[in-house]
Amino acid sequence: MILLPCPNCGPRDEGEFTYGGPQRQLPSLDGQSGTDDWLKALFHPQNPRGPMVELWYHASGCEAWIEVTRDTGTHEIIDVATNRLRDDKQ
Numbered sequence: 001m002i003l004l005p006c007p008n009c010g011p012r013d014e015g016e017f018t019y020g021g022p023q024r025q026l027p028s029l030d031g032q033s034g035t036d037d038w039l040k041a042l043f044h045p046q047n048p049r050g051p052m053v054e055l056w057y058h059a060s061g062c063e064a065w066i067e068v069t070r071d072t073g074t075h076e077i078i079d080v081a082t083n084r085l086r087d088d089k090q
């Protein structure tokens with residue numbers, strides 16, 4: 001069990017959340033990125049052991065997307081922030 005500290009609701013069980021995957025760096029839209037760059041970004045995300053920023057949706061709570069920096073090896077929650085890009089309540 002992972003206890004996720006929602007910035008709006010406080011600590012909650014991970015079962016209240018929907019996992020949105022790792023936060024990704026997408027290629028630029030300026031025409032400099034090719035098909036291989038997009039394929040790599042969309043279908044071959046990094047899977048590091050250690051700190052990684054993930055997106056979680058608090059479906060059974062405030063319905064906000066949050067960014068969780070979590071150590072994938074120990075499950076330690078390092079940082080939590082409201083996701084400004086995907087949260088339509090802001």
Ligand SMILES: [Zn+2]
Nearest residue numbers: 006009061062
């Ligand atoms: Zn919440």
